Amino acid sequence: MKKDLPRVYANPIDKDIRNNNDIYVSKNEERNHTKKINVYEKINQIFASPHHVYKSNVFIQTRNGEIKTTIVGKSGNYLLCLNGDRINMLDILDIEKI
Numbered sequence: 001m002k003k004d005l006p007r008v009y010a011n012p013i014d015k016d017i018r019n020n021n022d023i024y025v026s027k028n029e030e031r032n033h034t035k036k037i038n039v040y041e042k043i044n045q046i047f048a049s050p051h052h053v054y055k056s057n058v059f060i061q062t063r064n065g066e067i068k069t070t071i072v073g074k075s076g077n078y079l080l081c082l083n084g085d086r087i088n089m090l091d092i093l094d095i096e097k098i
Contacts, residue, residue: 039089039092039093039094039095040089042094042095042096043074043079043089043092043095046058046071046095046097047073047074049097054072055070055071055072055082056070056071056097057069057070057097057098058070058071058095058096058097058098059095059096059098060079060087060092060094060095061092061093061094061095062087062091062092062093063091063093064091067087068098069081069082069083069085069087070082070083071087074089077089077090079092
């Protein structure tokens with residue numbers, strides 16, 4: 001029941017191998033890349049979010065003041081709110097999901 005295993009040829013290593021050198025690179029530079037996203041992209045990100053099923057609570061800064069409301073959709077150039085209000089997207093300066 002004893003089986004002989006086949007012989008394997010092992011090539012002798014005659015040279016010095018240096019394939020594991022350590023290389024370190026560092027920069028002491030702060031990166032402050034704040035991409036400025038326009039309002040339309042922010043609105044599209046809110047509606048495309050997996051957390052937006054039917055409505056989203058948002059904080060909107062407009063030219064006339066600040067509004068804390070729940071948006072449910074958009075129609076043309078307006079955001080539609082749960083309470084029936086319509087907010088013109090041209091008047092929006094910033095929008096944040098809360």
